[in-house]
Amino acid sequence: MKIVFFGAGNMASAIFTGMIEKGTVKAEDIYITSKSNRVAAMEFKESLGVNVSYDDAELCKDADYIVLASKPQNFTDVAERIRPYLEKKTKLISVMAGIHIARIQEEAGMENAVARIMPNTNAMVQYSVNGIAFSDDFDNKDELIELMASFGKNVVVGEEGMDNITAATGSGPAFLYYIYEQYAKSLEELGFSKEDAEKLTRNLVIGTGKTLSERPESFEQLRTDITSKAGTTEAGLDTLSEFKLQEMISKTLGSARDRSKKLSER
Numbered sequence: 001m002k003i004v005f006f007g008a009g010n011m012a013s014a015i016f017t018g019m020i021e022k023g024t025v026k027a028e029d030i031y032i033t034s035k036s037n038r039v040a041a042m043e044f045k046e047s048l049g050v051n052v053s054y055d056d057a058e059l060c061k062d063a064d065y066i067v068l069a070s071k072p073q074n075f076t077d078v079a080e081r082i083r084p085y086l087e088k089k090t091k092l093i094s095v096m097a098g099i100h101i102a103r104i105q106e107e108a109g110m111e112n113a114v115a116r117i118m119p120n121t122n123a124m125v126q127y128s129v130n131g132i133a134f135s136d137d138f139d140n141k142d143e144l145i146e147l148m149a150s151f152g153k154n155v156v157v158g159e160e161g162m163d164n165i166t167a168a169t170g171s172g173p174a175f176l177y178y179i180y181e182q183y184a185k186s187l188e189e190l191g192f193s194k195e196d197a198e199k200l201t202r203n204l205v206i207g208t209g210k211t212l213s214e215r216p217e218s219f220e221q222l223r224t225d226i227t228s229k230a231g232t233t234e235a236g237l238d239t240l241s242e243f244k245l246q247e248m249i250s251k252t253l254g255s256a257r258d259r260s261k262k263l264s265e266r
């Protein structure tokens with residue numbers, strides 16, 4: 001198996017680190033390249049044992065998968081690097097938000113089989129949620145699904161579902177981190193030091209996540225379990241429900257989804 005990453009930034013490194021740590025792919029089977037930041041790429045070679053190369057012919061030769069992991073804005077440059085050497089058997093896996101399968105096939109030049117995937121940075125700890133959309137001619141889908149299961153839970157969607165997945169779970173961690181940031185700031189306002197506010201918030205979130213991973217009850221039931229009649233939680237929730245929280249979240253996700261659609265316009 002030879003998997004080549006064009007791009008070695010946040011998302012690519014989360015994926016290849018997740019795969020190596022889980023043992024699904026050997027570090028020696030992974031090749032990475034970047035645009036110009038050779039120092040960062042070499043650090044991955046040293047820490048994980050992956051191959052680093054800037055020789056596009058060597059990178060593309062006999063590749064089973066080429067993962068397109070640059071920003072969408074850099075895709076044309078990446079396609080130019082790949083096009084002269086791309087072999088028909090190589091499957092292209094795009095993590096780029098908003099770039100359609102048809103454009104990838106057109107710019108890569110050989111109409112190779114393409115899968116668009118939308119993981120998130122939780123891939124680093126093998127807890128990503130991955131949207132996957134395949135081109136019609138993509139064979140042996142199970143192999144890719146299995147590779148991706150090594151760093152998260154998969155949801156196969158039609159390509160039209162990718163904008164929603166991008167907003168919901170690709171960008172999703174950032175929206176949650178933003179909420180945690182505000183929570184920590186509010187703890188500081190209550191009188192906790194900055195350090196304690198951060199520590200309390202972090203452990204609150206970790207503990208809540210662990211509870212969710214172990215208990216099957218609905219969010220509503222878990223909330224109700226905490227809420228004593230006329231107690232502190234009820235008082236807090238009464239205030240929280242005065243704000244249009246769901247509307248705020250819906251608008252946030254809507255903006256992210258619309259941006260994903262916009263990125264697909266050339």
Ligand SMILES: NC(=O)C1=CN([C@@H]2O[C@H](COP(=O)(O)OP(=O)(O)OC[C@H]3O[C@@H](n4cnc5c(N)ncnc54)[C@H](OP(=O)(O)O)[C@@H]3O)[C@@H](O)[C@H]2O)C=CC1
Pocket residue numbers: 006007008009010011012033034035036037038069070071072074077078081095096097118119120121170171
């Ligand atoms: N971050 C996230 O949470 C998620 C991101 N994505 C998608 O992943 C993609 C990458 O995002 P992210 O990892 O955050 O971005 P980063 O900026 O962290 O990484 C981008 C990488 O692309 C490389 N690159 C740029 N141009 C070229 C080129 N011509 N040839 C080879 N490599 C190139 C950069 O190299 P250099 O450093 O040398 O410039 C860098 O290694 C985006 O398309 C995004 O939509 C999808 C899901 C989640």
Ligand SMILES: O=C(O)[C@@H]1CCC=N1
Pocket residue numbers: 097166170171
């Ligand atoms: O912000 C972005 O465009 C990418 C896609 C999903 C997460 N990060």
